Amino acid sequence: MDQQLLKLLEENALVSPETLAKQLNLSVDQVKSRIKHLEEAKIILAYKAIIDDDKAEFQTVKAVIEVRITPERGGGFNRLSDRIARYPEVTSCFLMSGGYDLLVFVEGRTLKEVAMFVSEKLSTIQGVLSTATHFTLKTYKEQGVMIDQEIAEERLKVSP
Amino acid sequence: MSVKRNAVVTDFVANHVRSIPRSGIRDFFEIVQSMTDVVSLGIGEPDFATPWHIREAAIYALEKGKTGYTSNLGLPRLRKSIARYVRQNYHVEYDALSEVLVAVGVSEAMDIALRAVINPGDEVLYHSPCYVSYNPSILLVHGKPVEIPTLAEDHFKLRPEALKAKITAKSKVLILNFPTNPTGAVMNQQELLAIAEVCQQHDLLVITDEIYSELSYGETHCSIASLPGMRERCIFLHGFSKAFAMTGFRVGYACAPVALIEAMMRIHQYAMLCAPIISQEAAIEALENGQSDMEQMREQYQLRRNFLLNSFREIGIPCFNAQGAFYLFPRIDQTGLNSREFAVRLLEEQKVAVVPGNAFGASGEGHVRCSYATGMDQLEVAVERIGKFVRSL
Numbered sequence: 088m089d090q091q092l093l094k095l096l097e098e099n100a101l102v103s104p105e106t107l108a109k110q111l112n113l114s115v116d117q118v119k120s121r122i123k124h125l126e127e128a129k130i131i132l133a134y135k136a137i138i139d140d141d142k143a144e145f146q147t148v149k150a151v152i153e154v155r156i157t158p159e160r161g162g163g164f165n166r167l168s169d170r171i172a173r174y175p176e177v178t179s180c181f182l183m184s185g186g187y188d189l190l191v192f193v194e195g196r197t198l199k200e201v202a203m204f205v206s207e208k209l210s211t212i213q214g215v216l217s218t219a220t221h222f223t224l225k226t227y228k229e230q231g232v233m234i235d236q237e238i239a240e241e242r243l244k245v246s247p
Numbered sequence: 248m249s250v251k252r253n254a255v256v257t258d259f260v261a262n263h264v265r266s267i268p269r270s271g272i273r274d275f276f277e278i279v280q281s282m283t284d285v286v287s288l289g290i291g292e293p294d295f296a297t298p299w300h301i302r303e304a305a306i307y308a309l310e311k312g313k314t315g316y317t318s319n320l321g322l323p324r325l326r327k328s329i330a331r332y333v334r335q336n337y338h339v340e341y342d343a344l345s346e347v348l349v350a351v352g353v354s355e356a357m358d359i360a361l362r363a364v365i366n367p368g369d370e371v372l373y374h375s376p377c378y379v380s381y382n383p384s385i386l387l388v389h390g391k392p393v394e395i396p397t398l399a400e401d402h403f404k405l406r407p408e409a410l411k412a413k414i415t416a417k418s419k420v421l422i423l424n425f426p427t428n429p430t431g432a433v434m435n436q437q438e439l440l441a442i443a444e445v446c447q448q449h450d451l452l453v454i455t456d457e458i459y460s461e462l463s464y465g466e467t468h469c470s471i472a473s474l475p476g477m478r479e480r481c482i483f484l485h486g487f488s489k490a491f492a493m494t495g496f497r498v499g500y501a502c503a504p505v506a507l508i509e510a511m512m513r514i515h516q517y518a519m520l521c522a523p524i525i526s527q528e529a530a531i532e533a534l535e536n537g538q539s540d541m542e543q544m545r546e547q548y549q550l551r552r553n554f555l556l557n558s559f560r561e562i563g564i565p566c567f568n569a570q571g572a573f574y575l576f577p578r579i580d581q582t583g584l585n586s587r588e589f590a591v592r593l594l595e596e597q598k599v600a601v602v603p604g605n606a607f608g609a610s611g612e613g614h615v616r617c618s619y620a621t622g623m624d625q626l627e628v629a630v631e632r633i634g635k636f637v638r639s640l
């Protein structure tokens with residue numbers, strides 16, 4: 088049941104407890120206490136809006152950086168990864184299999200800002216072996232949402 | 248040469264076509280179409296676009312230049328997929344190459360099935376409220392439609408006594424549609440066994456339209472064709488429109504013993520030649536890789552059904568917990584309005600479209616059909632407005 092509740096919230100975090108209750112055949116109080124529990128258990132981490140930066144006229148530059156780092160005795164990649172992930176410029180950070188170790192998503196106001204972050208902060212960290220930075224040019228899909236939404240063709244309003 | 252005046256031009260139209268009444272849905276559709284900001288629960292097709300991988304298969308088919316006719320019965324690979332799908336999900340064995348016919352939707356399959364078996368004057372039984380096209384389809388083949396009303400109290404199930412009461416020496420075919428459009432009714436194996444027995448006693452052929460069968464939310468769906476002795480007297484109709492959200496592809500199929508498929512084929516080959524190849528290619532993809540998308544859509548429908556049903560209860564509109572399709576068929580006669588008045592006033596006063604129950608046969612009077620093949624955001628608005636409307640009465 089929690090799985091279903093989570094899926095519904097993942098799709099639309101703004102859906103009301105009243106609606107969720109009706110969908111899941113639960114009482115409103117049951118829904119509220121489950122959500123509270125999921126939040127306290129840090130299963131639900133946060134609620135955010137997904138924004139079309141271009142339309143919102145946000146001046147943001149996004150980049151993806153492939154980072155190779157030296158693993159450490161005992162902690163492996165964890166200490167360095169955690170340190171890198173803490174920078175506010177970093178929006179996501181993943182440990183990867185393959186030709187590099189970390190995939191780091193960063194965001195800044197200008198190209199220069201992002202470039203500075205890489206050259207001044209990221210590359211200078213002890214244990215970072217190399218970086219390869221790719222700037223994004225255009226967003227087609229963001230967190231499961233198509234930026235150019237398909238315009239549902241005029242559906243018939245009544246059909247058999 | 249003189250142009251025929253209109254009155255005279257109508258004379259060209261065949262008598263039996265002229266006598267077909269206007270569709271209640273179409274009437275209502277025209278009122279709705281003239282308004283703006285309508286939230287519609289009147290739509291009998293999925294609101295989901297066809298899953299992307301299925302659309303992609305159609306695009307790929309085009310890219311590969313698959314733009315010709317197929318064999319009359321349909322692409323062999325599709326027929327094999329269909330035979331497998333029907334065996335696995337409905338537990339009936341059909342030979343892929345001789346007992347499966349790919350048609351332009353269940354609509355065409357129903358038409359050619361009726362044309363293949365009905366002699367003028369043969370009686371065709373069907374339970375109502377029912378899909379709007381059964382009655383006219385029977386009239387178009389010069390059959391005699393015989394409606395068997397089913398009851399809200401009985402969750403719109405077809406009962407053997409009700410069926411027997413309508414059987415005459417001329418009865419030839421029984422059309423079944425479970426889960427039912429417009430009621431969402433379902434029949435379990437036990438209940439179907441009772442119907443199967445009557446069909447055998449009275450030598451009836453069953454045309455079973457199981458287009459909503461994947462959309463069953465309670466007990467697992469049972470096909471009457473899978474019951475002992477029924478395969479030989481069943482034409483099993485199914486398609487892709489509802490479960491795979493493929494209405495616009497216009498593709499469906501019939502499975503039946505060779506002699507019946509052969510008869511349907513005689514009509515199909517001349518009237519239609521074949522179903523569109525692009526749609527057939529997409530249908531293969533749906534059957535081979537579409538299961539999980541279908542299940543996700545079903546889960547959404549079920550959540551919406553719960554929402555709508557619980558909301559009706561809150562508002563005080565009686566409605567049975569329909570276990571199939573994407574319709575609820577609530578009772579509205581306690582408001583003092585008939586189904587058309589209810590639908591028209593709800594539309595005019597609150598801009599919510601529902602379909603008057605009597606569009607699906609006289610036995611639908613006192614009810615309206617509410618489709619939940621519509622996004623939750625729309626359903627929430629609709630429910631709020633229906634609540635306001637009912638309280639204002």
Ligand SMILES: Cc1ncc(COP(=O)(O)O)c(C=O)c1O
Nearest residue numbers: 247352353354378428486488499
């Ligand atoms: C009961 C029933 N049968 C058949 C059809 C038509 O299906 P198809 O799109 O396969 O022609 C519909 C569509 O609304 C339906 O509700």
